[in-house]
Amino acid sequence: MTLTRQDLSDIAAWRQALHRRPELSGAEVETAAMAAAFLRGAGAAEVITGLGGHGVAGIFPGAAPGPTVLFRAELDALPILEASGAPHASEIPGRAHSCGHDGHMAILAGLARALGRQAPARGRSVILYQPAEEDGSGAAAVIADPRFPAIAPDLAFACHTMPGIALGSAAIAEGPANCASAGMRIVLSGRTAHASAPETGTSPMNALAKLMPGLTALGRGGPLEAEFSLVTVTHATMGEACFGVAPGQAELWCTLRTLTDNRMAALRAAAEALAREAADENGLGLSIAYRDVFDHCDNAPEATAHWRRALEAEGVPHDTALFPMRASEDFGRFGQNAPSAMVLLGAGIGGPALHNPEFDYPDALTETGARVFIRLARDLLG
Incomplete structure (x- = not known):
């Protein structure tokens, strides 16, 4: 052979x-x-x-x-x-x-x-x-x-x-040998408004501003030991690229990463709870989806x-x-x-x-x- x-x-x-x-x-x-x-x-x-x-x-x-x-x-x-x-x-x-x-x-x-x-x-x-x-x-x-x-x-x-x-x-x-990971897509839905009267709409700005540091704080990396977790923000958008409209929708993508599948379940639950909290505080609709999921x-x-x-x-x-x-x-x-x-x-x-x-x-x-x-x-x- x-x-x-x-x-x-x-x-x-x-x-x-x-x-x-x-x-x-x-x-x-x-x-x-x-x-x-x-x-x-x-x-x-x-x-x-x-x-x-x-x-x-x-x-x-x-x-x-x-x-x-x-x-x-x-x-x-x-x-x-x-x-x-x-x-x-x-x-x-x-x-x-x-x-x-x-x-x-x-x-x-x-x-x-x-x-x-x-x-x-x-x-x-x-x-x-x-x-x-x-x-x-x-x-x-x-x-x-x-x-x-x-x-x-x-x-x-x-x-x-x-x-x-x-x-x-x-x-x-x-x-x-390799970490578990999951791509998390968060969509925040509010209501657009004229930029001169943002108070008449519901902006996702505050929720998005809270979530980016909040999610990364859930997983800061460190040694690859049993409790290892890492959250990496990979993409964010809010509203349209114009000056006349206050935004009504935002998307945030992040990758959750843990050493084991069991730890991943806990990290996903914490990330979802944080997203719900941010949406509720700001009167926003929320949807969460996952892709690129690896055991x-x-x-x-x-x-x-x-x-x-x-x-x-x-x-x-x-x-x-x-x-x-x-x-x-x-x-x-x-x-x-x-x-x-x-x-x-x-x-x-x-x-x-x-x-x-x-x-x-x-x-x-x-x-x-x-x-x-x-x-x-x-x-x-x-």
């Missing part, structure tokens, strides 16, 4: 083709088609498409009964204007694979080639290309798909490329131990750096029904960060990443 230089060249070219045509969450039509075609070409016994939207799963069965092991990567890109200068840079203005998802797909493409040549001795390997990771909706949609129970895993694994870790090194740790991601001890053994067997240096992370990750939902763990694979030190317009996944990482996934599959399934 090894990859040749030709394999790595083919996969790099495929990854760069994906990079040129990035698609946003829920719209990964072309990306999913390329993933399905690759899995079929690699020898998957079955390829499921349209899973939870545009998800794709390739199934590689073994000869004997055994566990089902899920290996997951993401399909979607970001609404960012790329500035990497790479020859294979995005051809679609305002969209880019600036989070390395195309690279994660490439690493699992390497695993697919290896599994196609040498099937597992037992059980099943399932390579899942998940849609809509960036907005937190994809994993839930995949799990809710009526076809998912047939491939539900006994163990689940994923990786994320990570600038700041040396190329060829990794990080893995037990316990909370926290936890690295189970059993799954983490499997990662460590695979890294050590392949001679990949690793530590626990960067865990837990403030950033959120949709992979956490798969861990609610099966032991799961995510490893961070170093993209190098000194380069652009994730979600930076200049970031481009380093193709040199694919060989290391695929080699570790292949070792993991071989250790678990023979």
